[in-house]
Amino acid sequence: MIRMRFRAAHVAAAHVTAAVVATLILLLQPVPARAHPHVWVTAEASPETTDDRVTAIQLRWTFDPMLSAVLIQDFDKNADGRYDAAEQAALTAELLKNMSEYGYFTHVQVDASFIELAGVDGMAAEIGDKVVTMTFRARLAEPVDPRAHRITIGVYDPEYYIDFDLPAASVRLNAPPLDLCRPVAREDKLNPIYFGYVNPEVIDVVCPAR
Numbered sequence: 001m002i003r004m005r006f007r008a009a010h011v012a013a014a015h016v017t018a019a020v021v022a023t024l025i026l027l028l029q030p031v032p033a034r035a036h037p038h039v040w041v042t043a044e045a046s047p048e049t050t051d052d053r054v055t056a057i058q059l060r061w062t063f064d065p066m067l068s069a070v071l072i073q074d075f076d077k078n079a080d081g082r083y084d085a086a087e088q089a090a091l092t093a094e095l096l097k098n099m100s101e102y103g104y105f106t107h108v109q110v111d112a113s114f115i116e117l118a119g120v121d122g123m124a125a126e127i128g129d130k131v132v133t134m135t136f137r138a139r140l141a142e143p144v145d146p147r148a149h150r151i152t153i154g155v156y157d158p159e160y161y162i163d164f165d166l167p168a169a170s171v172r173l174n175a176p177p178l179d180l181c182r183p184v185a186r187e188d189k190l191n192p193i194y195f196g197y198v199n200p201e202v203i204d205v206v207c208p209a210r
Contacts, residue, residue, distance in 0.1 A: 037163030040064040043155045045166060047205070049175040053143035054151060059106065061134045061164075068132040071125075082127055092123045095134060102157070105164065106138045107202075109152035112190070116141040146207045147177060152188075154202035160194035171203045181207035 044060040063071065075091040076083060083091060099105070100119070108115050123136040144151055153171060155164045171183040184206050187199040 037157075037160055039067055039162040041162060041164045042170075043164050043166040044170040044172070045153055045155065045203070046172040047146075047151070047153070047175065047178055048137070049146075049178060050143065052147075052177050053145050054140065054178070055143045056137050056139045057106065057108070057153065058137050059135065059155070063132045063134070065131055068127075068130065071132045072127060072130070076127065083125055088125055091125050092134070095125070096120070096123055096136075104136075104138055105155055105157055105162070107154040107156065107200075108138075108140065109154070109202075110144050110149045112150070112152070115144075146181060146205055147209065151205040152202050153205065154188065154200055156193065156200040158193040160198050166201065166203060168203055171205070173205065177207065178205065181205050 041064070042062040046058040046060075047054045048056040048058060071091065075087050075094075077087055078084070104117060104120055106117065108117065118139040118141045120136045120138050123134065125132055125134045127133075153166070155166045157164065168183040168185040173179060173181050173183060182205075184204045185201060186204060188202045189199050192199050
């Protein structure tokens with residue numbers, strides 16, 4: 001699973017003794033004190049539209065340097081600083097495996113109600129400046145008119161093991177009619193994660209009324 005993959009990568013990159021000591025310290029702390037991430041991902045999102053309705057979200061994730069180093073070591077088999085077709089296929093298959101169980105870490109609300117994703121496609125990965133970036137397209141199960149309904153986009157791990165950073169400026173609203181809208185960041189206090197101790201950051205797509 002992708003979360004297990006991230007955990008395994010970071011354990012492999014750290015000294016075993018230090019990891020064991022850190023784990024014991026964390027286990028002796030109360031739950032809120034243990035609520036901190038071990039993997040960091042910088043995210044970007046670009047909603048897509050068809051007939052003025054949002055039908056999918058193009059996502060771009062840039063992994064932190066430590067995890068990137070492991071993914072490069074494990075999957076750039078010829079160490080040429082890039083993923084060829086076979087290497088990319090192996091990496092994206094590993095990352096995609098069981099992501100659906102976690103909703104691809106992509107949470108979309110319409111008028112404050114969560115909606116389902118129909119799946120993802122177009123997954124690709126690349127190496128740039130020693131970090132790995134993954135792109136993919138998350139499809140909505142049903143198209144949504146952003147002028148009639150408030151769309152909220154969140155990219156986060158409910159277990160808070162992975163920290164996703166999705167700034168409002170990284171949500172690009174270029175496809176009509178979204179080009180008339182603006183992204184607004186806020187904490188989702190109605191849907192806390194990690195046993196209710198963390199309010200995830202989400203982005204409201206605020207559009208003019210019809």
